[in-house]
Amino acid sequence: xxxxxxxxxxxxxxxxxxxxxxxxxxxxxxxxxxxxxxxxxxxxxxxxxxxxxxxxxxxxxxxxxxxxxxxxxxxxxxxxxxxxxxxxxxxxxxxxxxxxxxxxxxxxxxxxxxxxxxxxxxxxxxxxxxxxxxxxxxxxxxxxxxxxxxxxxxxxxxxxxxxxxxxxxxxxxxxxxxxxxxxxxxxxxxxxxxxxxxxxxxxxxxxxxxxxxxxxxxxx
Amino acid sequence: xxxxxxxxxxxxxxxxxxxxxxxxxxxxxxxxxxxxxxxxxxxxxxxxxxxxxxxxxxxxxxxxxxxxxxxxxxxxxxxxxxxxxxxxxxxxxxxxxxxxxxxxxxxxxxxxxxxxxxxxxxxxxxxxxxxxxxxxxxxxxxxxxxxxxxxxxxxxxxxxxxxxxxxxxxxxxxxxxxxxxxxxxxxxxxxxxxxxxxxxxxxxxxxxxxxxxxxxxxxx
DNA sequence: CGTTCACTTGAAAGTGTTCAATTACTGTGG
DNA sequence: CCACAGTAATTGAACACTTTCAAGTGAACG
Numbered sequence: 001x002x003x004x005x006x007x008x009x010x011x012x013x014x015x016x017x018x019x020x021x022x023x024x025x026x027x028x029x030x031x032x033x034x035x036x037x038x039x040x041x042x043x044x045x046x047x048x049x050x051x052x053x054x055x056x057x058x059x060x061x062x063x064x065x066x067x068x069x070x071x072x073x074x075x076x077x078x079x080x081x082x083x084x085x086x087x088x089x090x091x092x093x094x095x096x097x098x099x100x101x102x103x104x105x106x107x108x109x110x111x112x113x114x115x116x117x118x119x120x121x122x123x124x125x126x127x128x129x130x131x132x133x134x135x136x137x138x139x140x141x142x143x144x145x146x147x148x149x150x151x152x153x154x155x156x157x158x159x160x161x162x163x164x165x166x167x168x169x170x171x172x173x174x175x176x177x178x179x180x181x182x183x184x185x186x187x188x189x190x191x192x193x194x195x196x197x198x199x200x201x202x203x204x205x206x207x208x209x210x211x212x213x214x215x216x217x218x219x220x
Numbered sequence: 221x222x223x224x225x226x227x228x229x230x231x232x233x234x235x236x237x238x239x240x241x242x243x244x245x246x247x248x249x250x251x252x253x254x255x256x257x258x259x260x261x262x263x264x265x266x267x268x269x270x271x272x273x274x275x276x277x278x279x280x281x282x283x284x285x286x287x288x289x290x291x292x293x294x295x296x297x298x299x300x301x302x303x304x305x306x307x308x309x310x311x312x313x314x315x316x317x318x319x320x321x322x323x324x325x326x327x328x329x330x331x332x333x334x335x336x337x338x339x340x341x342x343x344x345x346x347x348x349x350x351x352x353x354x355x356x357x358x359x360x361x362x363x364x365x366x367x368x369x370x371x372x373x374x375x376x377x378x379x380x381x382x383x384x385x386x387x388x389x390x391x392x393x394x395x396x397x398x399x400x401x402x403x404x405x406x407x408x409x410x411x412x413x414x415x416x417x418x419x420x421x422x423x424x425x426x427x428x429x430x431x432x433x434x435x436x437x438x439x440x
Numbered sequence: 441c442g443t444t445c446a447c448t449t450g451a452a453a454g455t456g457t458t459c460a461a462t463t464a465c466t467g468t469g470g
Numbered sequence: 471c472c473a474c475a476g477t478a479a480t481t482g483a484a485c486a487c488t489t490t491c492a493a494g495t496g497a498a499c500g
Contacts, residue, residue, distance in 0.1 A: 055354045057439060063354040077350060079343035086350065108335065115328065115335055122342040123299035129349035130297060130306065134275050134283040136356035137400030141488070172447060180357035182489055187448050203447075203497075219277060361456070392479060402457055407480050423465065423479075 005045035005097035023098040027051075027090035033074070035087045040078035042098045046070050049094025050169045053086045054177065064178035066128075067091070067170060069155065073121050075101075091169040136180045139219075144179040145189045146218035149199070153208060165207040225265035225317035243318040247271075247310035253294070255307045260298035262318045266290050269314025270389045273306045274397065284398035286348075287311070287390055289375065293341050295321075311389040356400045359439075364399040365409045366438040369419070373428060385427040 005022070024047070027033060033044060033051060046068055053074065054064045065086055068074060078084045079101070099107075108114040135144055157163035168175070172190075173183040181189075193199045198214055200207040208214060225242070244267070247253060253264060253271060266288055273294065274284045285306055288294060298304045299321070319327075328334040355364055377383035388395070392410075393403040401409075413419045418434055420427040428434060 055350060057354070057358065059439065061358045063357045065350050065353055077343055077346035080340050080347060085347055104339075105336070116325070118339065119342075120300050122339075122346065123297055125346060126297035126342065126349065127300060127305055129346065129353070130275060130285050133285055133349070133352060133356060134277070136353060137283045137397070138277065138281045171445095177357070183446090184448080184490080185488060188488095191448075219279065391477095403478090404458080404480080405456060408456090411480075 005047060005099070022100075025096050025098055027094045027096065029090055029092050031090050033088040033090065033096065034084045036084055038084050040075065040082050040084055041100060041102070043073055043075040043101055044088070044096040044098055046072050046074065047095040047097060050091045051088050051094055051096075052091055052170060052174060052178075053088045055086050062177045063180075064170075064174055067174075067178065070159070076122055076125065091174075141179075141181055141185050141189050142192070142217055143219060144181060145175075145186065145193070146214045148175065148179055149206070149208060150211070150214055150218050153211070164209075164211070165205075168204040168206055225267060225319070242320075245316050245318055247314045247316065249310055249312050251310050253308040253310065253316065254304045256304055258304050260295065260302050260304055260321065262320055263293055263295040264308070264316040264318055266292050266294065267315040267317060270311045271308050271314055271316075272311055272390060272394060272398075273308045275306050282397045283400075284390075284394055287394075287398065290379070296342055296345065311394075361399075361401055361405050361409050362412070362437055363439060364401060365395075365406065365413070366434045368395065368399055369426070369428060370431070370434055370438050373431070384429075384431070385425075388424040388426055 025033075025044075027049070036055070048070050051068045051074065052064055053066045053068065054062050056062050068088075074088050074096075075084065077086070104114075104118075108118075135147055139147065152166065152168075153163040156166050170178075171183075172186045175181075176183040176186045179186070190199070190201055194201055198208070198210050198217075200209060245253075245264075247269070256275070268290050271288045271294060272284055273286045273288065274282050276282050288308075294308050294316075295304065297306070324334075324338075328338075355367055359367065372386065372388075373383040376386050390398075391403075392406045395401075396403040396406045399406070410419070410421055414421055418428070418430050418437075420429060
């Protein structure tokens with residue numbers, strides 16, 4: 001299957017036809033890939049590292065709309081308005097492929113599977129969004145955090161990483177702003193889970209000790 | 221511009237090439253279009269009426285993920301898994317066009333603009349989802365309801381309906397389950413807005429009396 | 441080694457929920 | 471057209487959960 005960009009650190013040749021404008025770009029921790037309001041020119045495929053996307057209200061409240069890792073595509077919600085509606089910021093050192101969106105028509109003529117792939121990717125994102133809505137609308141703090149940890153775990157599992165022990169690249173505050181909770185609440189629930197033996201946390205290093213019990217808490 | 225299906229009641233011919241399987245279907249109020257878990261075969265374009273989509277947890281909590289009206293497309297989040305992940309139910313008498321998804325590849329070969337259209341539609345939905353996440357994650361009850369009313373108003377405005385006076389086709393409970401609030405809270409805020417002269421409500425008939433003040437409340 | 445930022449914990453205060461009771465609709469059949 | 475039944479909407483009061491504010495601890499980095 002063709003891909004817009006291979007995940008991974010290496011310098012392997014991308015498996016796209018030649019002549020497609022595709023620029024690699026690296027980001028330092030905290031660096032911004034695009035900001036809300038900027039004209040939409042590119043979508044970005046993450047090669048490595050992690051990126052958060054977030055919306056900000058005029059009075060400064062932040063909603064993190066997603067944490068994205070290698071293989072994921074950023075910027076798709078900007079297609080319809082022609083401007084990015086959120087901002088994307090690297091959580092750690094990251095690498096992305098920049099793909100000019102105005103070449104997508106041409107691109108998908110050369111690669112008919114690309115069209116199908118885009119549908120898949122966007123559908124996946126819609127699905128994910130809906131699950132997040134359920135979480136934000138209907139779950140309490142414990143359920144939210146448990147759901148979140150299991151979700152991370154699954155994503156790591158797919159990528160052949162340890163799914164019981166990993167590093168959180170995002171701060172407690174980021175997690176709170178993603179889950180619709182105050183930073184302090186996130187801390188409290190972490191402590192609670194720790195006390196109950198569900199997880200072991202040492203700052204951003206986390207280990208899940210009882211996936212089943214976490215699943216029972218996460219429900220939904 | 222070609223469309224999958226014309227909104228409207230009429231029997232006007234759809235502007236699609238002949239030979240595309242496209243069945244019209246009508247729904248009574250409360251009737252289900254598809255359920256979560258069913259195999260994904262069709263996407264549905266709403267011709268008239270309104271449809272809600274919702275997720276349900278095993279313990280019965282409901283999250284309404286959207287209220288959809290004429291011109292909108294349903295079922296897109298099912299592409300990736302091959303099963304509908306939510307259920308779609310008519311809020312009032314409604315008509316839809318059923319479009320077999322396995323013919324989409326063929327279809328977009330005949331109608332190159334369809335591909336672009338799909339991207340637009342899905343991007344629009346992603347955008348809408350993100351706004352809803354901001355609402356669910358960061359706004360208080362008043363802000364949520366104000367945002368909701370203004371959103372409805374805008375949608376009616378686009379469709380050349382009155383944007384200050386309209387009928388809610390959904391129950392208070394549906395609104396609550398969409399906004400992440402209890403039904404009772406929705407009632408209370410309606411009453412509050414009523415007292416303050418912002419809106420006039422008579423059961424499901426609503427009139428917005430002060431858009432500016434509503435906007436000030438909705439913020440974000 | 442001190443400064444800064446992130447994280448943690450406690451106590452008080454809100455905000456929205458839950459449960460219960462009441463009132464208003466809607467639609468149906470007599 | 472009215473009465474009735476069933477559903478939807480509203481309101482009140484007590485309660486629960488999360489937030490806010492404040493203080494303190496810990497880790498990272500120059």
